[in-house]
Amino acid sequence: MDQLSAMRAFLRVVETGNFSRASETLGIPRATVTNLIQNLEGHLQTKLLNRTTRRVIVTTDGALYYERAVRIVAEIDELDGSLSHAQANPTGRLRVEMSGAFADGIVIPALCDFYKAYPDIRVDLGVGDRTVDYLLENVDCALRAGTPGDPSLIARRVAEIEMITCAAKPYLERYGAPSRPDELQSDHYCVHYFMAQNGKISPFTFLGGRETLEIEGRSHFSVNDARSYVTAALVGHGVAQVPRFMVLDELARGDLVPVLNDWQIELLPLYIVYPPNRHLSNKVRVFVDWLVKLLAGIHQTELQSD
Template sequence: MDQLTAMRAFLRVVETGNFVRASESLRIPRATLTNLIQNLEAHLQTKLFNRTTRRVIVTTDGALYYERAAKIVAELEELDSSLLHLQANPTGRMRVEMSGAFSDWIVIPALCEFYKSYPDIRIDLGVGDRTVDYLLENVDCALRAGTPGDPSLIARRVCEIKMITCAAKPYIDRFGMPSHPEDLRTDHNCVSYFSPQSGQLFPFSFQRGKETLEIEARSHFSVNDARSYVTAALAGHGIAQLPRFMANEEIRKGALVPLLEDWEPETLPLFIVYPPNRHLSNKVRVFVDWLVKLLAELDQS
């Protein structure tokens, strides 16, 4: 039995959900695919699937085997790619993590351009600000705002995200515009942002020349997701400090109004991070290079 061929066949059945689609994808007869799976089950002395007339259901042993086999096949693909010097045409599957703000505003809208150059790379994009176990979850890289809290991670600083203080026009019509950052302590409502990991509220930061201020703004509402933060500001819940790339279009439309423009909020460093002791494969390298270029072109005016 060619175990590697059988493993690839097993993975495709799991990923497509049935034998017909898997055989079509692999371009082999269904009978050949069935024999490969049966031989693999005999070799492993366990059932990998429970079959009915309509469905193929992965067994508990099959699910465990899939998790390990997928990693082994992916590592073999990376090894073949590196030894064959396929930098110009990297292939394989990669896992990337980032917040919804970066995925929705920056990365997903531009991915079609990436796939024009690298059509054989499969990206599994995990979206959110949760704490990730990079090694256990087999994450290849992540895009994270703020200095990484885990010193074991390899971090590459790629840019500074500019921020802007703003509020919805209906809020301004009702409460007026602040004249100084200190007004946010007592005279205005603000939308606060808290860390998804620690729950700590982030203060509003301001800089004018050499003068810097951190304001514990008055707030009756806080969120821990950047997309929800924008939604809260647009809904008129209060003043917010948003990344410029997220606020620019709403400002151009007049939905958001810039405030305290002579006071610059502190920029937010953006890092690409990798798990320690992880070989940086060709597919990850080209994706990171593309991402760095994309961020350099980000509209933060």
Template sequence: MDQLSAMRVFVRVVETGNFSRAAATLNMPKTTVTNMVQGLERHLRTTLLNRTTRRVMVTTDGALYYERAAQILAELDELDGSMSNSQTQPTGRVRVEMAGAFADLLVIPNLCDFHTRYPQITLDIGVGDRLVDYIAENVDCALRGGTPTDQSLIARKVGEIGFRFYAAPRYIEKFGIPNHPNELTESHYCIGYLNATSGRIMPMDFCRGDEKLEINPRYVISVNDARSYVNAAISGIGIAQAVEFMVRDAVAREELIEVLPDWDCEPLPLYIVYPQTRHLSNKVRVFVDWLARLVQTLKAEEQRAQIRRAS
């Protein structure tokens, strides 16, 4: 019996909750997964898992073995990664999750650069703002906007992005240009952004010098996707508080016009998050570092745009 391989299979069964999902993530036949776990139990002379027709339950011995096995495998992966040198290209698959706007407008347009640097890394990008089970779904890391609140995740801040306020020409023709954020609750409409976690419409933050405001704007439509949010603004149905890189093309095409230019907004921090139970392998580390550089480049472009506006 290959005990190391059997340990990896057992850990995946525990993390995914059943043999079928473990087999799928390991790209193995289910019978092979079952036989390897049974062989490990015979080797250890104990029962690690109790099987029913619907689920797998970890025994007391199984829980103890899982804890130590997961730690040993993580340390072994870290050791393998640390032995890589500058002459060795990182290799393998990296599974990352991110919102659609980050994928479409930030990461994917620059992936040729990443592939040129690291041609032996394959990226699987999951797109969306959904809650992710990092262990069961075998996700290496995620790019998230906002400060993480999940204490089970390790978070590395890779930068921050700024917001401005925009409206379509057809909206301005109908409602005019607001002169103050308070007008957004009285004589104007906005696009509402629905927080996927709380189910509530997110307020708009404004700051100008020492003056800070939080506005709960009137809205006709709310969405929970950044791309739909921008498209709604382009349609002329309301004012949007949008990340600059998301509306750059629409502004260039004069589909959106900046409004309330004297007002700023607190920047949105960007974090790479990953489970505490996982050490960053070399292949994941180079992707995280590349992404951090990409965000910093974006931030520099925003700062140059602010200088142009000020002048």
């Protein structure tokens, strides 16, 4: 039995949810996938999958085997990637995490260019701001805004994003525009963003000369997703502080209006973070290099729009 092929087939069945999709993505007949799984179960003398007419259900032993097998296959892919040929043509599965704002607004629209350069890399993109167990979930790297809260992670600062304070026209018609940041604590409402990891509210930050202010402000609504945060601002829940690249169209149409223009905002730092006990494979290196160039292009676009 080709155990490595059987492991790859098992992983793909679990990840795709059925044998047909697994065979399509692997480029082998469905019957071959079935035989590989049956041989693997016979070798292990345990049932890994329960099959029904509509779906495949992973057994308890199958879930345990998947957790270990996905790491083993990833290690083999990284070992292959250390060879000279693979360095020139990196291959394998790349597991990446980032928020929906960066995924939808920056990375996914540009991924076709990445695949042109590296057609043998498969990117599995997890979208959200949730806390990630990098080792358990076999995550290679993540793009995170703000200083990483976990000191055990290896973090590389890769870009800075311009922020803007703004509000919707209906909100400004009702409450007027704030003239000073401290008015957000008494005369106005803010849309709050809270961190999914700990529930902490991210304060608004303002730079005025030598003065730096952190304002939490009054609020009757908070959210922990950047896209929903913009929606809340658009419908008039309050003043928002948001990455400029996310609202370029809304600003151009006048749906959102900049406020407190005399007060600058600190640039939002972006970090690539890695689990501490995994070396940086070549497939991760090329993806990070591509991502850094992509983010630099976004920052230049923001500056040119001013």
